[in-house]
Amino acid sequence: MQRSLLARSSLTLTVAVASAMALLGPAYSSAQVAAPAGKAVYIHAGTLLDRPDASPRGASTLIVRDGKIEAIRDGHIAPEGDARLVDLSKQFVLPGLIDMHVHIFNDDNKLRARIEQNNRDVEDNMIIGIDNARRTLEAGFTTLRDLGSDIHSVSALRDGINNGLIAGPTLYVAGRMISITSGHGDSSNNTNRNYADMMHAHTDNTCNGADDCRRAVRAQISQGADVIKFAATGGVNSNIAGGLNQQMFADEMKAIVDTAHMFGRKVAAHSHGNNGIKAALEAGVDSIEHGTYTDAATNALFKKHGAYFVPTMVAPHAALAQAEAGARNPNTLLKAREAVASHAKNTASAIKDGVKIAFGTDSGVGDHAINAKEFALLVQAGMTPAAAIRSATLDAATLLGQEARIGSLVPGKDADIIAVSGSPLEDVTRLENVNFVMRRGVVHKLDGKRQAFPEQL
Structure with a gap:
């Protein structure tokens, strides 16, 4: 369905992307750096709405690897080996x-x-x-x-x-x-x-x-x-x-x-x-x-x-x-x-x-x-x-037609994850102030701030 970026010559993309990187700085050159391939990220969620058609879970740990959700466990599990930790233990976590x-x-x-x-x-x-x-x-x-x-x-x-x-x-x-x-x-x-x-x-x-x-x-x-x-x-x-x-x-x-x-x-x-x-x-x-x-x-x-x-x-x-x-x-x-x-x-x-x-x-x-x-x-x-x-x-x-990839947080789906400070099920306007954003395993926002160098997590 999608054309290969490398297979076509695009003056628009070449000029515009280069200009954007020069103007907007390291957020563009570095924001796409995820954890190294094969390395896991553990996310401690205070409350987790993993399935928006069901009730939220309490304290949970999401394990993300190579842009996908690998596992979800009850409670806050300590990271294993050299895995990185994202502490959202006071946050309400839900799908992007x-x-x-x-x-x-x-x-x-x-x-x-x-x-x-x-x-x-x-x-x-x-x-x-x-x-x-x-x-x-x-x-x-x-x-x-x-x-x-x-x-x-x-x-x-x-x-x-x-x-x-x-x-x-x-x-x-x-x-x-x-x-x-x-x-x-x-x-x-x-x-x-x-x-x-x-x-x-x-x-x-x-x-x-x-x-x-x-x-x-x-x-x-x-x-x-x-x-x-x-x-x-x-x-x-x-x-x-x-x-x-x-x-x-x-x-x-x-x-x-x-x-x-x-x-x-x-x-x-x-x-x-x-x-x-x-x-x-x-x-x-x-x-x-x-x-x-x-x-x-x-x-x-x-x-x-x-x-x-x-x-x-x-x-x-x-x-x-x-x-x-x-x-x-x-x-x-x-x-x-x-x-x-x-x-x-x-x-x-x-x-x-x-x-x-x-x-x-x-x-x-x-x-x-x-x-x-x-x-x-x-x-x-x-x-x-x-x-x-x-x-x-x-x-x-x-x-x-993408429900197999996105829309809920279950093992095998894309790690598109956000977090807010309190339950949007009680006050939906809390979604107007998102503190954490991960797309396909890459952290773009943490503690309310843009992540120019997410590899430093």
């Missing part, structure tokens, strides 16, 4: 968190981005993405699903992280969102004719008609996409006054889903309006993103088709605040107000009706590295803290 909807290259400063966007090159955006990835990892999110970025840049970032060149979460990437012409994913909306012509000449994510949409899906897959995303409806932040209802025909949606599934890729549908949500669910999507205007009928369809709902509850509030401050295009303001007015109530109804929820924030619309603020909104909408945590661990891993 998963965010199923981010845009890793989006600048947190939206006004600055709007002013500078036409002066930025791909290398500039790569530097922003590298920094966002590092900060999000240090916030406790060890896995992300990026649902809308240049496929060449985001796959280079994904591969750079997986090959240990830079620090960041494990990425599963969609590339560009598939969109109809003038739809939410058409970046040429409301631009001058010369710029629009240039954009269409260099993009392959817009399509019109079922056959053309099959081509658009294949184009993203051929360039490294792990998952496919398409815009079933209008969107809040697109620069077109097209509303939030269905903008893609049912046969176009079905062509996208069937093509992606044929290639073993899952499909996420950007969907706000109720008619678009229903059409996407009938087409067989694996997840609905945003889902602003759900109702009892759409909730029943979620359950009938086994699809997940990714509410991204923080996003409409962030978009509205930015639009009111003038940092978004004029077409956003009205759509953002409409979304905020309906989203929380309808999400609460979906939770009550038993729709499967997977955690996602749409970070990039709002700021990166504050992803955990979504937990409090999910709890306010009716989820228990335990269910909210499961949505960002086991359930998100299942939607990714």
Whole structure:
């Protein structure tokens, strides 16, 4: 599924990674150093939520070797031989968190981005993405699903992280969102004719008609996409006054889903309006993103088709605040107000009706590295803290198709581990302040501080 980093020449990755290492110092050149191969790390946990679908354990020891969890034992076991010890005996330990909807290259400063966007090159955006990835990892999110970025840049970032060149979460990437012409994913909306012509000449994510949409899906897959995303409806932040209802025909949606599934890729549908949500669910999507205007009928369809709902509850509030401050295009303001007015109530109804929820924030619309603020909104909408945590661990891993590797802490799985100062089952906002982060056996944060030289543990 992934291209070998060493097998391809990438100017973007070479220039951007070298620049990032020079600018950001030893955290990048050294943060990927784990314990030497074969050497174990013992983690003493005060409380351990190893399986988010069960009650937590008391004092426990996790033994990590070669990036995997080797064993979990009751009590605090003394390290054997030359094994290293990480003392989290006063901490609540749980699996690394998963965010199923981010845009890793989006600048947190939206006004600055709007002013500078036409002066930025791909290398500039790569530097922003590298920094966002590092900060999000240090916030406790060890896995992300990026649902809308240049496929060449985001796959280079994904591969750079997986090959240990830079620090960041494990990425599963969609590339560009598939969109109809003038739809939410058409970046040429409301631009001058010369710029629009240039954009269409260099993009392959817009399509019109079922056959053309099959081509658009294949184009993203051929360039490294792990998952496919398409815009079933209008969107809040697109620069077109097209509303939030269905903008893609049912046969176009079905062509996208069937093509992606044929290639073993899952499909996420950007969907706000109720008619678009229903059409996407009938087409067989694996997840609905945003889902602003759900109702009892759409909730029943979620359950009938086994699809997940990714509410991204923080996003409409962030978009509205930015639009009111003038940092978004004029077409956003009205759509953002409409979304905020309906989203929380309808999400609460979906939770009550038993729709499967997977955690996602749409970070990039709002700021990166504050992803955990979504937990409090999910709890306010009716989820228990335990269910909210499961949505960002086991359930998100299942939607990714990676439940055999991540989502819980059991022997054989990746050592993606975080810790907080108290039980998030009692106060879910504790997840907003993560003290310890390990990804695949590498410690990136300890005692609340970035680890530039984790080999010194």
